[in-house]
Amino acid sequence: MADEQPKDRTKIARQFIEAIPHAKVLGMKLTQLxxxxxxxxxxxxxxxxxxxxxGVIHGGAVSALMDTxxxxxVMVHPEAPVATATLxxxxxxxxxxxxxxxxxxxxxxxxxxxxxxxxxxxxxxxxFERPVATATxxxxxxxxxx
Amino acid sequence: xxxPEPVQIVKQRRDAALxxxxxxxPYIQFLGIEIERRGDELTxxxxxxxxxxxxxxxxxxxxxxxxxxxxxxAIMELTWSMTWEDMEKGKITDDAPRVVxxxxxxxxxxxxxTGLPRDAYARARVNRSGRRYASxxxxxxxxxxxxxxxxxxxxxxxxxxxx
Numbered sequence: 001m002a003d004e005q006p007k008d009r010t011k012i013a014r015q016f017i018e019a020i021p022h023a024k025v026l027g028m029k030l031t032q033l034x035x036x037x038x039x040x041x042x043x044x045x046x047x048x049x050x051x052x053x054x055g056v057i058h059g060g061a062v063s064a065l066m067d068t069x070x071x072x073x074v075m076v077h078p079e080a081p082v083a084t085a086t087l088x089x090x091x092x093x094x095x096x097x098x099x100x101x102x103x104x105x106x107x108x109x110x111x112x113x114x115x116x117x118x119x120x121x122x123x124x125x126x127x128f129e130r131p132v133a134t135a136t137x138x139x140x141x142x143x144x145x146x
Numbered sequence: 147x148x149x150p151e152p153v154q155i156v157k158q159r160r161d162a163a164l165x166x167x168x169x170x171x172p173y174i175q176f177l178g179i180e181i182e183r184r185g186d187e188l189t190x191x192x193x194x195x196x197x198x199x200x201x202x203x204x205x206x207x208x209x210x211x212x213x214x215x216x217x218x219x220a221i222m223e224l225t226w227s228m229t230w231e232d233m234e235k236g237k238i239t240d241d242a243p244r245v246v247x248x249x250x251x252x253x254x255x256x257x258x259x260t261g262l263p264r265d266a267y268a269r270a271r272v273n274r275s276g277r278r279y280a281s282x283x284x285x286x287x288x289x290x291x292x293x294x295x296x297x298x299x300x301x302x303x304x305x306x307x308x309x
Contacts, residue, residue: 021199022208047176051247058173059250060217064210068200071209085201086209090254 010034013075023068026061030072036109038072040065043102055099059133062123063091065105066135070119073107074139077117083142084117090136097132101125109139117141163233164188167225167245171218177211179218188226190219190268190286199263207261212286216268216298217253220282223270224248224302246305248280253300261295262288278304 010033017023017030023040026048032039042065050058067086074084097103107121121135160183168174168181177198180191192198192215200208229245232238238245270284280302285294 019202020208021197021202022211023200025197047172049172052170052172053244053246058171058214058218059253060173060177060210060214063213063217063253063255064208067208067210067213085206085260086255086257088254088256089209089213090252091213092252093250096249 009080010076013072016075017068017072020068022064026064028065028068031104032106033072034076036073036077036112037107038069038076039104039106040069040072041102041104044100049099054096056096057099057103059091059093062093062097062103062133063089065103066091066107066121066123066133067137069105069107070109070121070135070137071139073109073119073121074112074117074141077109077112079112079141080144081112081117081141082144084139085142087116087138087140091133092135093133094131097123097125098127103132104128107135112141114143115141159236160233163229163238164226166238166240167222167229170244171247173214174218177214177218179215181219181222186226186230188219188223188269190215190222190270192266192268194264194266204260205263207263207266209255209257209261212257212261212266212296213253213255213298215266216255216270216284216286216296217250217300219268219286220253220270220284220298220300221247221250221302223284224272224275224280224282227272227275228304248302248304251279251301251303253298255296255298257296259293259295264288266295267291276304280304 268286
């Protein structure tokens with residue numbers, strides 16, 4: 001049932017997310033997880049630079065962070081989908097992240113239907129007053145057989 | 147009438163310009179993306195690698211990798227088309243200032259199928275390229291060109307250029 005052992009489910013979700021090879025190579029760290037919300041950080045890395053003139057991280061790396069964090073938020077929704085995959089993800093880039101800063105993403109699965117979950121996410125550098133990017137996404141919901 | 151340039155000269159100029167563009171972006175090397183060229187047509191190639199996996203159970207490519215691959219291909223296509231004329235006139239040389247890349251305003255990815263653990267390809271089309279803004283569509287496939295596994299549309303802010 002949905003309200004059964006939420007701590008265990010969070011633990012399973014954490015293990016799954018921490019085992020993602022691409023999240024590991026990007027140095028992602030899960031800093032908060034539970035109740036349809038997730039927070040993941042990604043350290044600055046010169047290998048991820050998209051524009052050598054400015055040293056700014058490529059949008060693609062921010063996409064990977066947003067996608068991982070959004071999926072994590074879906075997995076810990078109280079309605080407990082057993083798995084999820086991205087259907088669509090839109091990212092708006094407000095400004096360039098400050099070179100050298102870690103990027104932090106917070107995602108919230110704000111609505112879940114039978115087969116689809118809806119997520120909002122925001123990315124920040126060290127300045128939490130001014131977001132770097134926001135994302136909205138739709139995710140599949142794979143439920144355990146009843 | 148002027149004789150057409152020898153084919154080797156034309157190819158050398160275009161390949162060198164493309165190489166300079168691609169080699170300048172660390173993140174392209176990080177993902178292992180290659181850009182292939184036929185005339186002015188570019189194809190992004192993402193050779194499979196274990197570090198690109200997002201779901202080890204299936205296994206499947208990370209949705210973020212797919213998004214990044216599409217965005218890289220879109221930006222390269224847009225920059226390539228934006229600099230083509232200058233490049234053909236021989237203005238893009240080793241000592242010329244670096245080409246300023248367009249900036250992504252927004253990028254929307256449509257995931258159509260699971261990305262399989264094998265090579266992926268992508269091609270982009272510039273649907274509109276104005277003085278300040280551009281709109282680019284990009285498609286990615288793996289085994290079959292007609293069975294896309296993802297597509298995306300992005301809007302970009304064009305760098306300021308001398309007219």
